[in-house]
Amino acid sequence: MVSRMNESRALRAGARAGVVLVALLCALAGAMTSTGAWFTARAVDSGHRVGTAVLQPVLAQTSVGADLGVTLNWPAGPTAGETPRFLVSREIEGEPWTRVPIYHGTGTTVTDRGSDPADLADGEGGGFSKVAAGNNHSCAIAHDKAYCWGRNESGQLGDGTTTGSQRPVPVVRTVMFGRVTDISVGFAHTCAIADGAAYCWGNNNDGRLGNGSWNWVPSQVPVRVEIPGEVTEISAGYRATCAIADGEGYCWGSAVSGQLGNGQIGKDPWGSEQHSTTPQRVKGGLVPAGARFTSISTGTAHSCGVADFRVYCWGSGVDGQLGAPGVSGSAVPVTVFSLLGPVTEIATGRRSTCAISTLSIYCWGTGGPVPGTASSWPTSVSSTLFQRGASSLEMGRVDEGPVSNDHACVIASRSVVCWGDNVNGVLGRGTPGRRSTTPEPVDAELGIPWSVATGGKHTCVMKESEVRCWGSADCGGLGDGTGQSSSTPVSIAPIRDWTCPSGALLQAVVAPATQPTCSFAPDTRLVYRVDQTVGRWTAPTGITGVKVVAPS
Known part of the structure; x- marks a missing residue:
């Protein structure tokens, strides 16, 4: 009986912690850049075994190239022997309806130029x-x-x-x-x-x-x-x-x-x-x-x-x-x-x-x-x-x-x-x-x-x-x-x-390329979101903001 009471208290504490976590993520989204608090995820598989993984938000470091493309690099979190997968999406600041995925895979870097131009x-x-x-x-x-x-x-x-x-x-x-x-x-x-x-x-x-x-x-x-x-x-x-x-x-x-x-x-x-x-x-x-x-x-x-x-x-x-x-x-x-x-x-x-x-x-x-x-x-x-x-x-x-x-x-x-x-x-x-x-x-x-x-x-x-x-x-x-x-x-x-999508500009063809590429217009403000999945667990979204500034 005492054991069940302790488990109930633990679940209520976990729920309160989840509420605090959601509030923290909302605050981080408003600030555009999160700081990456650790948290514990619990899941029950089909064999009724309980597993635990400790993950943190994945924050990308950004740099803007001479072609006005944005390169993102991010670290892989704790994997416990499993290969992490990442989903990176981008939107123009203040325009959430522009959000589009730009990468999905196991790598830890990507260069974003808006998208490949449409013919x-x-x-x-x-x-x-x-x-x-x-x-x-x-x-x-x-x-x-x-x-x-x-x-x-x-x-x-x-x-x-x-x-x-x-x-x-x-x-x-x-x-x-x-x-x-x-x-x-x-x-x-x-x-x-x-x-x-x-x-x-x-x-x-x-x-x-x-x-x-x-x-x-x-x-x-x-x-x-x-x-x-x-x-x-x-x-x-x-x-x-x-x-x-x-x-x-x-x-x-x-x-x-x-x-x-x-x-x-x-x-x-x-x-x-x-x-x-x-x-x-x-x-x-x-x-x-x-x-x-x-x-x-x-x-x-x-x-x-x-x-x-x-x-x-x-x-x-x-x-x-x-x-x-x-x-x-x-x-x-x-x-x-x-x-x-x-x-x-x-x-x-x-x-x-x-x-x-x-x-x-x-x-x-x-x-x-x-x-x-x-x-x-x-x-x-x-x-x-x-x-x-x-x-x-x-x-x-x-x-x-x-x-x-x-x-x-x-x-x-x-x-x-x-x-x-x-x-x-x-x-x-x-x-x-x-x-x-x-x-x-x-x-x-x-x-x-x-x-x-x-x-x-x-x-x-x-x-x-x-x-x-x-x-x-x-x-x-x-x-x-x-x-x-x-x-x-x-x-x-x-x-x-x-043609390039909203917020992007067409760049010149550079030999031996056969078609131009896209890049972002100077002073465009972008928000990148990185989601990491390891096995059954997904880390909280890491949010990184960047302003595209043309090199001097």
């Missing part, structure tokens, strides 16, 4: 909003994200590698993770706008990435360009880049021909070519005070912009591309003469320029789309196709090798209309041919296109459901995965995307 056909079935073509690579925006294909020796595809691709690859979003609204392709660099901020990647010679770097080292992933105000348009040229922010024009990169429009030109007193590694405001010249830019374009050695419906150009004018007779070059904006009607769009090539006004399309300079004899006076491009207006004016230029003429394309009469140089079949007329100053529709059923993009060796057109390209496939520029040139439009390969 999604993000661009299939539509979602395109912009396409841009350069000399040997192209890019597109699909579902508010950027994708590129083609040549990549300077990292201009933005996928974290220098390996070219004949199919679209996603641009790494470690920094440029906002909604992409504009993208532009230069000779060997690319620039884009995401959430009103400017980003560039690829070749950084002359400071064309605009991030203040003096060592001219290229970047294989996007870098932020600091421009005051909200950026609404960006244009990547041969050796320079220009953008519009809050109605002001800004340019950076080479100024050897005055293409920055800020007064810099030629060489400095020490014989080095003038350039700027940070954005410089376009100022001076003939642009009236208070005028606001609404369109801007950067060519090979000159730039132009539309401010209050008038056109201004700066840089090299040796081929008449400034539209100002007698002006062979200017480091500040000059006015383009003889344009009738307000101008809405501007496009620059290698040796010529074109603009859309409410009354006509005008071109000036040398070769390519310029009708008749080359002239620094704007010449109207006559076509019945333009009677109902035109939009999405683009010019292609070859920025390497022998001097080549330019070609131009617009959306008009519910089709793509092109004229100018036809080397590599960039006019889309079924076969490569000589220069044509007669605007004609592309020889294909494209449906109703939304926009067009012209590169040096190829042309692309976009509608909501697809992007199609034609011309030279040099370095994969057509994006269809075949590597074969075509003088008629071919569809780019389906866009494959990699």
